[in-house]
Amino acid sequence: MFQELNRGTPALPTPRAYRELTPLKRREMREGLLFISPWLIGFLVFTLLPILASLAFSFMNMKITDGILSPPKFVGLDNYIQMAKDPQIWSIGGGTRGSLWITVLFGAISLPVGLMLPLFIALLMNSRHLKGKMAFRSAFYMPYIIPFVAAVFLWGGMLNPESGWINRALVAVGVPRDMTPNWANDVNWVYPTYVIMGIWAIGNAMLIFLAGLQGVPTDLYDAAKVDGANGWHSFWKITFPMISPVIFYNLVLGVVFLFQYFTVPLVVNQGTGRPGGATMFFNLYLYKTFFTFQNMSYGAAMAWLLFFLILVVTIILFRTARHWVYYAGDGKS
Amino acid sequence: MRNKRLLTVIGLLLIGSMLLAACGGGATPAPAAPAATEAPAATEPPAATEAPAAEPTATEEAMAEPTATEEAMAEPTEEVAAEPEATLTAEEQAAVASAAAAEAMAAAEASGKTAIRWFVGLGTGTDPQQIEAQQAVVDAFNASQDQIQLVLEVVPYDAGRDTLATQIASGAGPDIIGPVGWGGSNAFYGQWLDLTQYIEDTGFDTSVFDPALVDSYQTEEGQVGLPFAVFPAATYYIPAMFDEVGLEYPPQNYGDKYMLDGEEVDWNWDTFTEVAKRMTIDVNGFNSTEDGFDPTQIVQVGYSPQWQTHPNYVSSYVAGSADIVDGDAKGSYSVNMPDSWKEAVQWAYDGMYGDQPWMATGPMSGAPEFGNGNLFNTGHAAMAVTPLWYTCCLGDLRDSGTEFQAGILPMGADGVVHGRVDADTFRVWKGTKHPAEAFAVLSYLITDGGDTLLPNYGALPAIPDKQEAFFAKKSEDYPFITPETWEVFKAGLSYPDAPSAEQWQPNWNEAWAREQTFWDLIQNTAPDALDFDAEWQKMIDDLNVIYNK
Structure with missing residues (x-):
C-alpha cells in the first residue's frame, strides 16, 4: 500500500x-x-x-545538577544494565511493586472496563428501540470535551472520603462510616478509583464503537434471524466479528494510553506514588527520574525502554489480530 | 415495547449518573496527599527546613517540612494570593523573578559593582512579608558599601528546585542560596562552596556559634555552610489532656524522672508508649489499654509523630542517628541502616496497627477532623515530637483555647536522648564567579542581616546571644507558654542528630522519596496486607540500587 x-x-x-x-x-x-x-x-x-x-x-551519566561543574561522560550501556535490575521498575510482589508491574496490574482492570463499557453503551445507543439517540450520544460524549485535569479534580471531589457525595450516599444507605472506601488514599481502592475516573472519558471510544456498529450490514442480522439466531448469537457471530477491527483499534490505543498513564496519578496523588507507592506508574516514575530525581540519562534510558515496550506489545497485538480481527474487504481474517 | 422502555430507563440512568458525576461534590478538590503526613493548610508558609525533593508538590513539601515562619505570616499570604501575580503558575512566576533578577544584575555590573545574586525558593522566605524583610536586608547591605550590589531573586517554593537545577545546569547558578535546610542542601549535594579559605581570609569569628553546630556543616568537601537558624526538637503536649486522665506531665529537665503509677521511672520511649496508650481514647471513653476499647473509633491519640514523614526521622528519635551510607563511590555504595532503625519503625507501626494503638494510622490522620495530617494542631493528640518550627503551625490549637507546653525528649533504649536539630542556612554556589564577594554577603546575612531575617523566618538564631529576642516574640504569639517550655527547647540544642536524619545519601532525591514511600505504605496498610520484614528489606534493596544509579 x-x-x-x-x-x-x-x-x-x-x-x-x-x-x-x-x-x-x-x-x-x-x-x-x-x-x-x-x-x-x-x-x-x-x-x-x-x-x-x-x-x-541514555548512554551518558548526565545529571542536571552536575551542570558545568561535571561534564557528562559516556558510560556505554550502564544505564540500561542498571535499569534491567532496577526493582523499582520490575519488582512484582509485595506492597511496593515495581512501576512496570503497577502499570500492568492497573491495565488488567482498566483495559477490560475501558473496552467493554463503551461497547456496551454503544450497543445501547445503536438500538433501534432507543428514542432520542442524538441527545444520548451527545450527553455521553460531552464529558470527553471537558479537560481531563478538570475532570480528575471533579472526581477527586466526589470521591473525597469525607466530603464527597459518593461516600455520603453510602452512609445514607446504611454503610457504616468507617466502612466507606478511602478511595484514592487506600492501596486497595486506588486502582478502582482511577478506573472509575477513567469512565468519564469513554465517550470517544463509545463513538468509535458506534460508528463500527452502524457499519454492520443489517441484512446479516435478518439472515441470522431467519436461521433462528437469538440476540447473543447475533452479537457473537455477527456483531463482534464485524466490529473487531474497531475493537482492535481501541485496544491498541488503550494499551498505548496505559503505558503512558500519567495525568491521573500526578493530579490525584500529586505524583508521589501514594498510597504506599501503589500509583508510581512507569511513565510517572520516568517523569520523576527526569525532573525530580534529576537523573537525565537514566530517565532517557527509561524513555527508550517505554518506547520498546509499547512497540513490542503493539507488534504482539498485531500478530494476534490475524486470528481474531475480521477485515471484510480482505477476504481473510 | 418492554425492551424499548428498558433501554430508555437504562439510558436515562446512565446519563443521570454522568450528570451527577458532573455536578456532585466537585467543590472539594481531590484529597491532597492522602497520607497521614499531609501538608498543613495552604496558608501555611513554606518549609523552614526545605521539603524532601521526593515531594514535588507544594502541599507535600510544606507538609514534610512545616515552616518555621510564624502563624501570623499565613494571614498576609492569603491576601497577596489574590493579587494578579497569583494567576501565574509557579514556573511563570519563577521566570518573571529570574528575568527581573537578571536585569538587576546587568544594571549592577554596568555600574561597575560586583553583582551577587541571592536565590530564595528552597525553603522559607517566599511569603510577601518575608520578601519585604529580605529586600530591606538587601537594601541595607547595598547601602553599607560600594563594592558589591546584592540582588534578590525570590522564586515560588513550588518551582524552586526545578529553577535552581536549571540555572545550575546552564552554568548560570546564583551566588547565594537560602534559607535552605539539610534536605534541600542534600538535593544539590556537591554544589556548595567550601568556605574554609574565606573564613580564614576574612577572619570571620566562628566562635560565636556552638562548635557542634559549625561542625555539622563540615563534609568531605569542606566547611560548606555556617549556622544561621536552628530548630531543636521537644515533646509537645497538651496539659489538659494529662489532667483529665490523671497523668503527670512529661518532665521539663533532661535527666528528670517521670512519675507513673506512683513510681519514678525513666522518661524513655517505653514510658512514653505507656503514657500514649493511656491517652488514646475511643468514642466510648475507653483508653487503648482497657477492655472494650474500639480502635476503629478513636477520637484522641496519645502521640502524633508530627511531620515525621520518613522512617529516618522516627528512627533517629527513637534509636539514634546513624551514618546510613557505606561506600565512597558509585558502584560501592550500600545502605547501612542499623537493626535498631528497623525496630524503631516496627514500634511505630505497632503504635498504629497493634492491639493497643496509640498513634493515628494514615487514613485517620489524613482525615479532615484530624487536621489532614496536622494532627496535634486539632487538639486530637496528647503529645507530638517535632522540632521548634512546629510553633509556626499551632494557631488553630491556640485559637480553640487549648494550651500546650513542651517537655523533654524521651531517652532511647541505650539510656541516651536522641534528639534532632533542624537547621536552615545560606549556601554559596560552587560555580560562583565571585566567591569572596559571595562570602562577604553570606557573612552579613547570618550576622547583622539575621537580626531582620530571623524574626521574619520565625527561626531560632544559631547565635546564642540573639535567642532571647526570638523567644520573647514567640511568647507574644503563645502567651500561655511557660519559660520552662522555652528552656526545654534551648536544652534540646544539646541533642542534635549527627548525622542528620536528612543526611546525604547518593541520589538523595530518589532515596528520600523511596524512604517516604515505605513510611507511607506502612501508615496506610494494615498487618493483614503487609509483610513488614519483607517491605523493609525491599526498601533496603531499592535503596542499594538507587544509591548506585
Whole structure:
C-alpha cells in the first residue's frame, strides 16, 4: 500500500538531476521546500533532535545538577544494565511493586472496563428501540470535551472520603462510616478509583464503537434471524466479528494510553506514588527520574525502554489480530 | 415495547449518573496527599527546613517540612494570593523573578559593582512579608558599601528546585542560596562552596556559634555552610489532656524522672508508649489499654509523630542517628541502616496497627477532623515530637483555647536522648564567579542581616546571644507558654542528630522519596496486607540500587 502511494511521490532529485531540471521545475521545487520548511524545521528541532538527544543521553551519566561543574561522560550501556535490575521498575510482589508491574496490574482492570463499557453503551445507543439517540450520544460524549485535569479534580471531589457525595450516599444507605472506601488514599481502592475516573472519558471510544456498529450490514442480522439466531448469537457471530477491527483499534490505543498513564496519578496523588507507592506508574516514575530525581540519562534510558515496550506489545497485538480481527474487504481474517 | 422502555430507563440512568458525576461534590478538590503526613493548610508558609525533593508538590513539601515562619505570616499570604501575580503558575512566576533578577544584575555590573545574586525558593522566605524583610536586608547591605550590589531573586517554593537545577545546569547558578535546610542542601549535594579559605581570609569569628553546630556543616568537601537558624526538637503536649486522665506531665529537665503509677521511672520511649496508650481514647471513653476499647473509633491519640514523614526521622528519635551510607563511590555504595532503625519503625507501626494503638494510622490522620495530617494542631493528640518550627503551625490549637507546653525528649533504649536539630542556612554556589564577594554577603546575612531575617523566618538564631529576642516574640504569639517550655527547647540544642536524619545519601532525591514511600505504605496498610520484614528489606534493596544509579 505504502509502496503504491510512494510510487507517485517525487523524491528529492540528486544534484545532477537537479541541474537537469528546467528553471520552472527548479523554482517550483525551491518554493515547495520553502513552504514546507516551517514544519520541517519544527520537526527537526523539536521532535527529531530531542529524540536523538535522548538516545545519546541514555548512554551518558548526565545529571542536571552536575551542570558545568561535571561534564557528562559516556558510560556505554550502564544505564540500561542498571535499569534491567532496577526493582523499582520490575519488582512484582509485595506492597511496593515495581512501576512496570503497577502499570500492568492497573491495565488488567482498566483495559477490560475501558473496552467493554463503551461497547456496551454503544450497543445501547445503536438500538433501534432507543428514542432520542442524538441527545444520548451527545450527553455521553460531552464529558470527553471537558479537560481531563478538570475532570480528575471533579472526581477527586466526589470521591473525597469525607466530603464527597459518593461516600455520603453510602452512609445514607446504611454503610457504616468507617466502612466507606478511602478511595484514592487506600492501596486497595486506588486502582478502582482511577478506573472509575477513567469512565468519564469513554465517550470517544463509545463513538468509535458506534460508528463500527452502524457499519454492520443489517441484512446479516435478518439472515441470522431467519436461521433462528437469538440476540447473543447475533452479537457473537455477527456483531463482534464485524466490529473487531474497531475493537482492535481501541485496544491498541488503550494499551498505548496505559503505558503512558500519567495525568491521573500526578493530579490525584500529586505524583508521589501514594498510597504506599501503589500509583508510581512507569511513565510517572520516568517523569520523576527526569525532573525530580534529576537523573537525565537514566530517565532517557527509561524513555527508550517505554518506547520498546509499547512497540513490542503493539507488534504482539498485531500478530494476534490475524486470528481474531475480521477485515471484510480482505477476504481473510 | 418492554425492551424499548428498558433501554430508555437504562439510558436515562446512565446519563443521570454522568450528570451527577458532573455536578456532585466537585467543590472539594481531590484529597491532597492522602497520607497521614499531609501538608498543613495552604496558608501555611513554606518549609523552614526545605521539603524532601521526593515531594514535588507544594502541599507535600510544606507538609514534610512545616515552616518555621510564624502563624501570623499565613494571614498576609492569603491576601497577596489574590493579587494578579497569583494567576501565574509557579514556573511563570519563577521566570518573571529570574528575568527581573537578571536585569538587576546587568544594571549592577554596568555600574561597575560586583553583582551577587541571592536565590530564595528552597525553603522559607517566599511569603510577601518575608520578601519585604529580605529586600530591606538587601537594601541595607547595598547601602553599607560600594563594592558589591546584592540582588534578590525570590522564586515560588513550588518551582524552586526545578529553577535552581536549571540555572545550575546552564552554568548560570546564583551566588547565594537560602534559607535552605539539610534536605534541600542534600538535593544539590556537591554544589556548595567550601568556605574554609574565606573564613580564614576574612577572619570571620566562628566562635560565636556552638562548635557542634559549625561542625555539622563540615563534609568531605569542606566547611560548606555556617549556622544561621536552628530548630531543636521537644515533646509537645497538651496539659489538659494529662489532667483529665490523671497523668503527670512529661518532665521539663533532661535527666528528670517521670512519675507513673506512683513510681519514678525513666522518661524513655517505653514510658512514653505507656503514657500514649493511656491517652488514646475511643468514642466510648475507653483508653487503648482497657477492655472494650474500639480502635476503629478513636477520637484522641496519645502521640502524633508530627511531620515525621520518613522512617529516618522516627528512627533517629527513637534509636539514634546513624551514618546510613557505606561506600565512597558509585558502584560501592550500600545502605547501612542499623537493626535498631528497623525496630524503631516496627514500634511505630505497632503504635498504629497493634492491639493497643496509640498513634493515628494514615487514613485517620489524613482525615479532615484530624487536621489532614496536622494532627496535634486539632487538639486530637496528647503529645507530638517535632522540632521548634512546629510553633509556626499551632494557631488553630491556640485559637480553640487549648494550651500546650513542651517537655523533654524521651531517652532511647541505650539510656541516651536522641534528639534532632533542624537547621536552615545560606549556601554559596560552587560555580560562583565571585566567591569572596559571595562570602562577604553570606557573612552579613547570618550576622547583622539575621537580626531582620530571623524574626521574619520565625527561626531560632544559631547565635546564642540573639535567642532571647526570638523567644520573647514567640511568647507574644503563645502567651500561655511557660519559660520552662522555652528552656526545654534551648536544652534540646544539646541533642542534635549527627548525622542528620536528612543526611546525604547518593541520589538523595530518589532515596528520600523511596524512604517516604515505605513510611507511607506502612501508615496506610494494615498487618493483614503487609509483610513488614519483607517491605523493609525491599526498601533496603531499592535503596542499594538507587544509591548506585
